[in-house]
Amino acid sequence: MHIADQLLQLLFTGLTLGSIYSLIALALVTTFNITGILNLAQGEFVALGALLAVSMYAAGMPMAAAFTVSVLLVAMLGGFLERFAIHTARGASGLTLIIITIGLSISLRGLALLIWGTETYSLPAFSKGGPLFIGGAAVNPQSLWIFGLTAITLAGLYAFFELTYWGKAVKASVINRAAARLVGINPHTVSFLAFTASGALGAAAGIFIAPITMTTYDMGFMLGLKGFVAAVIGGLSNVGGAVLGGILLGILESYSAGLISSGLKDAIAIIILLAVLLIRPEGIIGAIRERKI
DSSP states (O other): OOHHHHHHHHHHHHHHHHHHHHHHHHHHHHHHHHHSOOOTTHHHHHHHHHHHHHHHHHTTOOHHHHHHHHHHHHHHHHHHHIIIIIGGGTTSOHHHHHHHHHHHHHHHHHHHHHHHTTOOBOOOOSSOSOOEEETTEEEOHHHHHHHHHHHHHHHHHHHHHHHOHHHHHHHHHHHOHHHHHHTTOOHHHHHHHHHHHHHHHHHHHHHHHHHHHOBOTTHHHHHHHHHHHHHHHHOTTOHHHHHHHHHHHHHHHHHHHHHTOGGGTTHHHHHHHHHHHHHOHHHHHHHSOOOOO
């Protein structure tokens, strides 16, 4: 393969990885915009969505039905966890709530281990046929599905938050909850709906990426971490920035692994996160602010 073709192939690989991270970052940013909480259990929603779809498809359920049921179940799980873990600690600090979501992440990962074990699973690609060739590089058709889901999610979230009254209202509820109540917004209901939506989006992302990345009980940890790094790069309150952060992270990973060493693939996210913490820690700490109850 010529160097130009290799670089193009790495670019497409990076765009695929970046789109995966962007989907997780979008869910994180959406929850944060609405509730002021960083849900670090988001990666487990991704893993559970994929694993549930794998089990249902293996049991004979059509792919579309397996997708729909898995998304609904994980959405219900997201709402359940918000109601019985986050809501009961609604008077706690932002840092305490983050620790709670970390505990939820560990618990969900353990549950997945008990149910599915350590085996690796996969789903068939949504489209039949071989790869598409652009220049001298091959593009997996499943990547196009991931690109499409990312674009639709970004467009939908941007339109909701920036162009609708309700989107602006729910963003306002995290800034001042007392004022939100005065104008008829129930922040607790908004929080419940936000976690339900993040569960649904996480499950959809997991199912879309399962044909490419394979699926294991612990896949959510690293995906959640990289989604968080992507959100930090783009700004924790910026849906467009979440996508750009994810794409940038994916491309950096791809070129680092392809041109330098494959061992750098997972290290890049850690390096970027450490750099942000060392150079601009106030960017993260300032965002995780105390909520007005």
